Amino acid sequence: MIRIAIQAKGRLNEESVMLLREAGVTIEASKRKLLARSEDFPLEALYLRDDDIPHAVAMGVADVGIVGLNEVEEKAQAVEVAHRLGFGKCRLSLAIPGNEQYASLAWFEGRKVATSYPRILGRFFAEKGVRADIHKIAGSVEIAPSVGMADAIFDIVSSGGTLISNGLREVETVLWSEAALIVTPGLPAEKQALLAQLLFRIESVERSRGMKYVLMNIPKKRVDQVIKLLPGMKSPTILPLAQEGWCSVHVVIRENELWTKIEQLKTLGAEDILVLALEKMIK
Ligand code: ATP
Ligand code: MG
Numbered sequence: 001m002i003r004i005a006i007q008a009k010g011r012l013n014e015e016s017v018m019l020l021r022e023a024g025v026t027i028e029a030s031k032r033k034l035l036a037r038s039e040d041f042p043l044e045a046l047y048l049r050d051d052d053i054p055h056a057v058a059m060g061v062a063d064v065g066i067v068g069l070n071e072v073e074e075k076a077q078a079v080e081v082a083h084r085l086g087f088g089k090c091r092l093s094l095a096i097p098g099n100e101q102y103a104s105l106a107w108f109e110g111r112k113v114a115t116s117y118p119r120i121l122g123r124f125f126a127e128k129g130v131r132a133d134i135h136k137i138a139g140s141v142e143i144a145p146s147v148g149m150a151d152a153i154f155d156i157v158s159s160g161g162t163l164i165s166n167g168l169r170e171v172e173t174v175l176w177s178e179a180a181l182i183v184t185p186g187l188p189a190e191k192q193a194l195l196a197q198l199l200f201r202i203e204s205v206e207r208s209r210g211m212k213y214v215l216m217n218i219p220k221k222r223v224d225q226v227i228k229l230l231p232g233m234k235s236p237t238i239l240p241l242a243q244e245g246w247c248s249v250h251v252v253i254r255e256n257e258l259w260t261k262i263e264q265l266k267t268l269g270a271e272d273i274l275v276l277a278l279e280k281m282i283k
Helices: 013-022 050-059 069-075 118-128 161-165 189-208 220-229 255-267
Strands: 002-007 035-037 043-048 064-068 080-084 090-097 112-115 133-136 152-157 168-177 179-183 211-219 237-240 246-254 271-277
Touching: 002 013, 002 050, 002 189, 013 189, 043 050, 050 064, 050 069, 050 179, 064 069, 069 080, 069 118, 069 168, 069 179, 080 189, 112 118, 118 133, 118 168, 152 168, 161 168, 179 189, 211 220, 211 255, 220 246, 220 255, 246 255, 255 271
Parallel strands: 002 043, 002 064, 112 133, 112 152
Antiparallel strands: 035 043, 064 179, 080 179, 090 152, 090 168, 211 246, 211 271, 237 246
């Protein structure tokens, strides 16, 4: 049995639960308890605030966890980052009131900066030789300058919309973050094996993202040209059709190339093209 800590509610919760479900690990969604056992994998989920996940994993209260790298860096606990998950992408940036002139980091010298990430910011300022006053607050960081609580802020940004609506301007990016799977160092062998199994499944799910399974009918005499166009996983699958002179081609295509490839295939005589969702790509 392996125990995974995931965010109880918030931006990472839904995608964490969905990723596990796609990996064949279903956790009871209704009437959520703090600890929920999976029905189909030897795993239990421990629902926590994201701030508490690095510590829980470092202590071994949970064996693994899904949390933003921003929290992993800030909490500086002894955990290993086993895999980046590609969701919950954001950055930690410094922002100042929009009407301020800004030339360099020297602007921050002697200023008061509000943040929920004092460790990351402290380290950054120390590296850059800036002496600023870091003021830790737990939330509503972006209103701190307008209410006179601070001169600037250091906070999470994704689109930048929140900053703009609070009259702030992003001037420096300090850390790029995304959700990651973190692990207790020195996991016992039995749990290592479950973790390896889980990672294998997660990687199969990730590989299939943005991929489509495409089937089409092609005149046999064009098959060589079609193969050149479509490399596929190994090579495309070609099946004969009952109708003389035609065959069926099956191939995996990256979604962002889909329309270009389909147009090229049509000029080669492809007909009856079916595009299907691809759930998993298992190597
Ligand atoms: P908790 O109650 O668990 O402490 P929280 O309020 O601290 O939740 P959320 O706002 O739910 O945190 O964000 C959780 C994580 O999601 C952040 O630590 C960050 O890694 C990521 N994140 C935050 N804001 C964004 C955003 N705008 N876009 C994408 N990811 C984000
Ligand atoms: Mg939090």
